[in-house]
Amino acid sequence: MTSIGIIGTGKMGSGLGRVWAAAGHQVFFGSRDADKAKALAAEVGAGLQGGTFEQAAEFGDIVLLCVPGFTAEETAQELANVVRGKALIDLTNVMSQTGFGLFVGTTTSMAEIIAHHTGAKVVKAFNTIHVLNLANPVIDGLRADVYYCGDDDTAKSLTKQLIIDAGFEPVDCGPLQAARYLEPLAGLWIHLAFGMGGKRETAFKLLGR
Amino acid sequence: MTSIGIIGTGKMGSGLGRVWAAAGHQVFFGSRDADKAKALAAEVGAGLQGGTFEQAAEFGDIVLLCVPGFTAEETAQELANVVRGKALIDLTNVMSQTGFGLFVGTTTSMAEIIAHHTGAKVVKAFNTIHVLNLANPVIDGLRADVYYCGDDDTAKSLTKQLIIDAGFEPVDCGPLQAARYLEPLAGLWIHLAFGMGGKRETAFKLLGR
Numbered sequence: 001m002t003s004i005g006i007i008g009t010g011k012m013g014s015g016l017g018r019v020w021a022a023a024g025h026q027v028f029f030g031s032r033d034a035d036k037a038k039a040l041a042a043e044v045g046a047g048l049q050g051g052t053f054e055q056a057a058e059f060g061d062i063v064l065l066c067v068p069g070f071t072a073e074e075t076a077q078e079l080a081n082v083v084r085g086k087a088l089i090d091l092t093n094v095m096s097q098t099g100f101g102l103f104v105g106t107t108t109s110m111a112e113i114i115a116h117h118t119g120a121k122v123v124k125a126f127n128t129i130h131v132l133n134l135a136n137p138v139i140d141g142l143r144a145d146v147y148y149c150g151d152d153d154t155a156k157s158l159t160k161q162l163i164i165d166a167g168f169e170p171v172d173c174g175p176l177q178a179a180r181y182l183e184p185l186a187g188l189w190i191h192l193a194f195g196m197g198g199k200r201e202t203a204f205k206l207l208g209r
Numbered sequence: 210m211t212s213i214g215i216i217g218t219g220k221m222g223s224g225l226g227r228v229w230a231a232a233g234h235q236v237f238f239g240s241r242d243a244d245k246a247k248a249l250a251a252e253v254g255a256g257l258q259g260g261t262f263e264q265a266a267e268f269g270d271i272v273l274l275c276v277p278g279f280t281a282e283e284t285a286q287e288l289a290n291v292v293r294g295k296a297l298i299d300l301t302n303v304m305s306q307t308g309f310g311l312f313v314g315t316t317t318s319m320a321e322i323i324a325h326h327t328g329a330k331v332v333k334a335f336n337t338i339h340v341l342n343l344a345n346p347v348i349d350g351l352r353a354d355v356y357y358c359g360d361d362d363t364a365k366s367l368t369k370q371l372i373i374d375a376g377f378e379p380v381d382c383g384p385l386q387a388a389r390y391l392e393p394l395a396g397l398w399i400h401l402a403f404g405m406g407g408k409r410e411t412a413f414k415l416l417g418r
Contacts, residue, residue: 002367023375063329073319080328087332088330089334090323090388109303124298155271181396188394192382202417202418208349209349
């Protein structure tokens with residue numbers, strides 16, 4: 001049984017708190033509005049507690065930071081003295097609040113650089129799978145995804161057909177700027193396969209319902 | 210039938226060329242070493258051609274750029290006059306040649322910023338799934354992945370157990386710097402679900418064999 005302090009009582013924070021309480025952990029919900037956190041704790045029951053961010057952070061042997069991404073840095077600074085040295089799970093997302101993109105980290109992509117230099121109708125695709133998968137794009141009984149993005153519909157249609165012809169599942173990821181997501185996705189796969197010694201014949205699949 | 214010019218005859222370029230030729234497309238392999246490309250084309254047969262980068266780019270109604278990532282920008286500049294206005298698939302990866310990380314785009318992550326400010330043992334996790342999945346982490350018959358990374362083994366072990374307790378499949382992504390991959394991965398999912406109106410109850414699964 002672990003003591004978990006949850007910083008932020010939005011959907012993910014309250015949802016994970018319920019799940020972990022059901023699994024037998026001690027959960028303390030923290031909110032900027034302590035009364036809101038107390039009400040949530042009372043509603044969930046199971047002896048859960050609620051209070052301020054600081055109280056939740058003090059309570060937890062592990063702290064879950066699940067505030068909106070654009071407030072994450074500020075909240076981290078506020079709670080620094082309480083969480084220093086503690087285990088802390090960060091699930092924040094750094095999506096821009098206005099429009100497309102991340103506000104930390106990814107500010108361009110090789111695909112955009114290539115489009116800029118050439119004026120070609122660039123589509124990013126096929127960067128997220130290992131070459132071994134070309135021999136058999138079906139893994140674990142599922143057709144591996146090839147994520148693709150670009151700004152020209154004709155070029156994208158051509159690419160989609162070439163993805164299908166290679167036996168993969170095409171997943172349209174919208175404009176070329178989405179290469180800022182697809183290039184790190186390739187980074188993750190390469191890191192897992194080569195940096196961490198994992199399986200090499202791997203590919204991502206977007207599950208959905 | 211599409212005319213495809215392939216820029217780069219490494220494993221991905223030659224592999225996709227073979228696959229697309231088998232699907233009935235016209236393929237022209239291009240290499241800095243034109244003889245190498247011609248030999249590859251002769252080996253594959255099916256009337257395929259080989260030659261220089263420029264010849265391959267001229268041949269294709271669509272061009273596949275599959276040179277090493279660290280030469281992609283330079284190659285794009287060299288071929289600009291040939292590929293301008295053409296459809297071009299970019300599958301290059303922007304992984305650093307020495308050590309961990311991307312050399313374009315992602316230079317930090319919120320998880321690292323939080324660790325810097327707080328000194329907490331930060332683990333990035335749970336950012337790549339929608340809250341709806343908490344009610345049922347099994348999608349399409351598969352247990353959805355929760356990717357996690359961090360620099361402290363104890364904090365990671367705690368987090369791994371909390372992932373399991375929530376019903377997900379934990380995927381260890383190594384050091385906290387891997388948040389530079391996981392934060393854009395969340396960006397991709399959010400972009401697909403909200404920006405592009407896709408399914409919301411989605412999650413990624415790393416297939417492998």
